[in-house]
Structure formats: structure tokens, C-alpha cells
Amino acid sequence: MKILIINTLYSPHKFGGAEVSVQLLAESLVSQGHTVKVLSLSENKEESLSSINGVDVCYLPLKNIYWPYSATYQSTWKRLLWHLIDQYNPLMSRAVAKHLDEFQPDVVHTNNLAGFTVSVWNEVKKRGIRLVHTGRDYYLFHPNCTLFKGDHNMEVSSFSVKGWSFFKKRLSRKIDAFVGISKFIADLHQKNGYAPTATFHTIYNPVKPVHIEKNIHIKKEKVIGFIGRLSVEKGFDVFCDIAEKYKERTDVRFVAAGEFSGSDTGSKLKNRAEKVGVNLLGFTPLETFLSQVDAVLLPTKWREPFGRVVVECSSYVPVFVQPVGGISELLELIDTVYDTALLEKFIVGELKASSYCPDPVFSTRSNCHLYERVYDENSSK
Incomplete structure (x- = not known):
């Protein structure tokens, strides 16, 4: 199977756990005989290619007003403009469309979409390709991706969340299968009207156990x-x-x-x-x-x-x-x-x-097998 995975960042760039999980999945799929290509973003002006542990990775230049993953302070108005562009960015969807035509995947698996925007979903479905999306944060609800502001969790029924999510929710109708990295996040999206025609699944992230030699001396504290x-x-x-x-x-x-x-x-x-x-x-x-x-x-x-x-x-x-x-x-x-x-x-x-x-629910093998089933389940869509 030819699988195109899209995620905002990919190795060696890392901002959180999503990059680790996506890389473990991509490499596991390759080990099972699938052909995998990853599209991610970089702050460079030109596209660049790399091969990491058998996975072909293409880093696309972000077509927005600044690179958000640096320590550089941005003014309030620039941040607002960035997020407005990030509602639907046709420049990014065009860049992805080129790779859809070149790679011709059997399935497209989108993950974190900040920078890419949900505009890529239109290009996927124009070509009749199966679309699987994994919700790894709250990007589809609100641009802060955490639904946390100040010192409290935001209500999904709030005006701010409803305003920012309206367009993304409508486009989520394109999704064939929605995967949550917990039952909580899958249910939250489903109960709030996302991906109304999709099948919903929970697949926990793969996690490699940490092996450390235990210190056996007796401590007083x-x-x-x-x-x-x-x-x-x-x-x-x-x-x-x-x-x-x-x-x-x-x-x-x-x-x-x-x-x-x-x-x-x-x-x-x-x-x-x-x-x-x-x-x-x-x-x-x-x-x-x-x-x-x-x-x-x-x-x-x-x-x-x-x-x-x-x-x-x-x-x-x-x-x-x-x-x-x-x-x-x-x-x-x-x-x-x-x-x-x-x-x-x-x-x-x-x-x-x-x-x-x-x-075993956290093993890379289990994670890969469950995603293979989701990819296959949508083969007729």
C-alpha cells in the first residue's frame, strides 16, 4: 500500500509527542512492506528531501507570514493574521496537490495540520483518495490547539471556539475515518459534530518503554x-x-x-x-x-x-x-x-x-496493525 502521511513537523524537527508518534508509525509501516512518504513543514524557502529509516520525507516551505516554531516574539496582530491564514491556505493545498499527483497514494493520513490547514483535505478528495485523520490535539476546535487559556480549560460551546472551528468542522465532512489517540479526544470530536460521515476509532500512541538500571542503594528520602x-x-x-x-x-x-x-x-x-x-x-x-x-x-x-x-x-x-x-x-x-x-x-x-x-496496546506493532485496519476499512470510500 502507498501511504502519504502529513504532519506539521517531522524528524529531526520536534515540538511535542506527535512527531515521535508519527515517526514510529511511519517506520513501522515501512517495516511491514508499505511504501510511505511523509510531508512536513520547514522554515526554509525551498523544498528539501530526506530518507529517514526507510521513510521518504519531503519538507515543504511554510507559506504564511512567519515560522511559528521559534522563540522569536510576534506581535498580537501578526499572530492573529497567521491564524486567519491558517484557517484555509490554498497556497499550501497547491503544494500538497503536486505530491498527491506525483506519489499517487492509496490513502492519505493527516495528523497535525497547523501550517498545512484543512485545505489539503479538498485536494485529497478531489482525487478520490481515502482520507484518514488522527486528532492529536485540539487544532480543529481552536488555534491554540490546547483548549486551555489563562488557568482554565475552555468550553467547546464558547463563542471563541465556535467561531474558530466553524469552517474546519464543515470541511471535516471530507474525512473517511477519524482516529483519536484516546477515547476522550475521539468522543469530543464526534459529539461536537466533526467528521459526521466518518467511522471513529481509538488508537493509542506507540510508546517504547524506558530501560534504566535501577539504583539499589537505600535512600533516606x-x-x-x-x-x-x-x-x-x-x-x-x-x-x-x-x-x-x-x-x-x-x-x-x-x-x-x-x-x-x-x-x-x-x-x-x-x-x-x-x-x-x-x-x-x-x-x-x-x-x-x-x-x-x-x-x-x-x-x-x-x-x-x-x-x-x-x-x-x-x-x-x-x-x-x-x-x-x-x-x-x-x-x-x-x-x-x-x-x-x-x-x-x-x-x-x-x-x-x-x-x-x-x-501491548502501546506497542509499535499494535499501533501499526490497527492503522492498517483503518486504512483498509476505508478502501471503498
Whole structure:
């Protein structure tokens, strides 16, 4: 089968977990004998080609007013204009159309579409090609992709969300099969009228277990860690609140790996963390971080669609989470993931963490097989 995968970014460019999941899927499909081509974006002026682990990748220049994946500050009006263009960008759909005609895929699989825009769906269906879309964030609802603003989750019924989503929702009728990376995100799209003629599926992201040599020496204290963006939506302010409660205790210590934003909020969070005694590690590889902690605390506020870092960390240490979004499903699927309400019991030794048993639902083989079935299921559409 010839499969064209479209995602905003692809290796070596990485912004979040979507790029990891898409790459694992593409390479698994190649290993199963499929011909796979990936279209992604770059800030370069010209197209460039690469071959990564058997996957042909084409990096298209973004045809918008600036490259959004840099630290360069953009004014409010420029950001607004960027998002207005990103509602439907015919320049990007034309660029994709050329590759549709050259590659002639049996199926097109779109993922994160920021930059490409939903305009590419029209080009796919003009040619009668099967269209599968995976919802990996909330881009179809709102341009911030998180449905989180300030310090709270946005209501999908709000005027802002309805206004930004109107056109994308109408074009989602082109989709033949909609895949959610959790049941939560699949249901949220389906209940709100997206892809009304599509079949809906849940396929969890593939996650490779983290293998670390356990440190067997007896420690006098438990180390509770946080890893990821040190931000409000990730719940780092809640992590600091919990750390403050244990500030005078000698049997527990709190550490955090990750970076703050350059905003005033980021500065305030950093000051707060230092004040309550959180040891800030800065950017730290996951393996190094996990070798230093006894448990991970991730009191996420935004409705995270999946929670890759939860699955990764749970293969080595117990993880304590807030049951929001797709993370609530991980509580049911993984024995070493717990509600944050149980953290105190863990610290005082009343909760003995379960042994990790990898769930095949997160394997690359399972992920690939399930997508093959979705691709085939739509062969008549």
C-alpha cells in the first residue's frame, strides 16, 4: 500500500509527542512492506528531501507570514493574521496537490495540520483518495490547539471556539475515518459534530518503554519529580503547591526537569519553585531524570489528549496524575499510574507501587496493525 502521511513537523524537527508518534508509525509501516512518504513543514524557502529509516520525507516551505516554531516574539496582530491564514491556505493545498499527483497514494493520513490547514483535505478528495485523520490535539476546535487559556480549560460551546472551528468542522465532512489517540479526544470530536460521515476509532500512541538500571542503594528520602514544560497548563503551579506542604520534611524532596516560558508567568513560576525548595534541573534527558526520582507527579490541568510522558515514566517509577482528558484512561490501563490523591500514602510508605507490566496496546506493532485496519476499512470510500 502507498501511504502519504502529513504532519506539521517531522524528524529531526520536534515540538511535542506527535512527531515521535508519527515517526514510529511511519517506520513501522515501512517495516511491514508499505511504501510511505511523509510531508512536513520547514522554515526554509525551498523544498528539501530526506530518507529517514526507510521513510521518504519531503519538507515543504511554510507559506504564511512567519515560522511559528521559534522563540522569536510576534506581535498580537501578526499572530492573529497567521491564524486567519491558517484557517484555509490554498497556497499550501497547491503544494500538497503536486505530491498527491506525483506519489499517487492509496490513502492519505493527516495528523497535525497547523501550517498545512484543512485545505489539503479538498485536494485529497478531489482525487478520490481515502482520507484518514488522527486528532492529536485540539487544532480543529481552536488555534491554540490546547483548549486551555489563562488557568482554565475552555468550553467547546464558547463563542471563541465556535467561531474558530466553524469552517474546519464543515470541511471535516471530507474525512473517511477519524482516529483519536484516546477515547476522550475521539468522543469530543464526534459529539461536537466533526467528521459526521466518518467511522471513529481509538488508537493509542506507540510508546517504547524506558530501560534504566535501577539504583539499589537505600535512600533516606523519597524524590518526587516533575518533567515537561514548567507551565500552568501542565500543572507545575500545583506541583509547587504540593512541594510547599512538604518543605519542612526531611524524608521527601521535589525536583523538576524542563524549561520555563520567557513570559511573566514563567518568571513567577520559577520564583515560586525556588521559594518552596523545588530543585530545578533544567532540560534533562528522560533517562537521566528517571534515574534520580522515586516517583513522578504530573498534576496536569489541560485536557491532555494522551499523555506520552505518563506512559514513558510509568515503565520505571509510579506516576501520580490528575484524571483529565486522555490521562484518565491511562489510570485504567496502567497499574503504575495513580491519582494524585494517593501521593501522601506513597510518601509515608502506605502505598506499595505495583510492578510495571507493559500493555501491548502501546506497542509499535499494535499501533501499526490497527492503522492498517483503518486504512483498509476505508478502501471503498
